Amino acid sequence: NAGVTQTPKFRVLKTGQSMTLLCAQDMNHEYMYWYRQDPGMGLRLIHYSVGEGTTAKGEVPDGYNVSRLKKQNFLLGLESAAPSQTSVYFCASSYSWDYRATAAYEQYFGPGTRLTVT
Amino acid sequence: SQQGEEDPQALSIQEGENATMNCSYKTSINNLQWYRQNSGRGLVHLILIRSNEREKHSGRLRVTLDTSKKSSSLLITASRAADTASYFCATYQYGNNRLAFGKGNQVVVIP
Numbered sequence: 001n002a003g004v005t006q007t008p009k010f011r012v013l014k015t016g017q018s019m020t021l022l023c024a025q026d027m028n029h030e031y032m033y034w035y036r037q038d039p040g041m042g043l044r045l046i047h048y049s050v051g052e053g054t055t056a057k058g059e060v061p062d063g064y065n066v067s068r069l070k071k072q073n074f075l076l077g078l079e080s081a082a083p084s085q086t087s088v089y090f091c092a093s094s095y096s097w098d099y100r101a102t103a104a105y106e107q108y109f110g111p112g113t114r115l116t117v118t
Numbered sequence: 119s120q121q122g123e124e125d126p127q128a129l130s131i132q133e134g135e136n137a138t139m140n141c142s143y144k145t146s147i148n149n150l151q152w153y154r155q156n157s158g159r160g161l162v163h164l165i166l167i168r169s170n171e172r173e174k175h176s177g178r179l180r181v182t183l184d185t186s187k188k189s190s191s192l193l194i195t196a197s198r199a200a201d202t203a204s205y206f207c208a209t210y211q212y213g214n215n216r217l218a219f220g221k222g223n224q225v226v227v228i229p
Binding site: 004031033035040041042043044045048050056058090092105106107108109110111112 | 148149151153158159160161162163166206210215216217218219220221222
C-alpha cells in the first residue's frame with residue numbers, strides 16, 4: 001500500500017493564481033483531513049471530510065475549498081492565492097471515529113506539499 | 119481553540135539519555151495521541167492513550183496521562199540519534215471529529 005500520497009510536492013504561485021492540491025489514500029479510510037503547518041504554529045486543520053461527498057470546515061478554512069467526490073481522494077483548492085497561504089500542507093486520513101476501536105483514531109499523514117506564494 | 123501545548127519546546131540530549139516532554143490541554147478528552155515528525159516529512163503516529171488509562175508503553179516509549187491535571191508526558195528511554203525529530207501531542211475531544219495538535223517539541227539527540 002502507498003498509504004497517503006500528495007501531489008505536487010512543491011509549488012510556487014504568484015498572488016492571485018489558483019491551484020488544487022490532490023490527496024489520495026488507498027486504505028479505504030472514511031475520514032480525510034487537510035492541515036497547514038507553519039513555524040511555531042503546529043498543525044491547524046483547514047477542512048475535513050467524514051465520508052464521500054461530505055466536507056466540513058476546520059479551524060482555518062478561509063481562502064480554501066475542498067471536495068471529496070471519491071472516497072479515496074480529497075482535493076484542496078486555493079482560488080486566489082495570497083502570501084499568507086505560504087505554508088506546508090499535509091493531508092491525513094483515518095479509519096473512523098468508532099469509539100470501540102483504538103486504531104480508528106490514528107491518523108495517517110502524507111509527505112506534505114510545500115507551497116510558496118509570492 | 120488550540121488544544122495541546124507541549125513543554126519544553128526544544129530539547130538537546132546525548133545518545134543513551136532519556137527524553138521527557140509534556141503536554142497540557144484545556145477540555146475533556148476521549149484520548150490523547152503523540153506523533154513524531156522527522157525533518158521534511160509527514161507526521162507518524164506513535165502512541166494513543168485513552169482518557170481512562172493512566173500509563174501506556176510501546177517499546178522505548180512511555181506515555182502518562184493525568185486527567186485531573188489535564189496533562190500528559192512522553193518519555194523516550196535510551197535515546198538514539200534516529201529519535202531526532204519534532205514530537206506533537208494531539209487531543210481528541212468528545213463529540214468532535216478531529217484532533218487538535220500542539221505546537222510540537224523539537225528533540226535533538228547528539229551521537
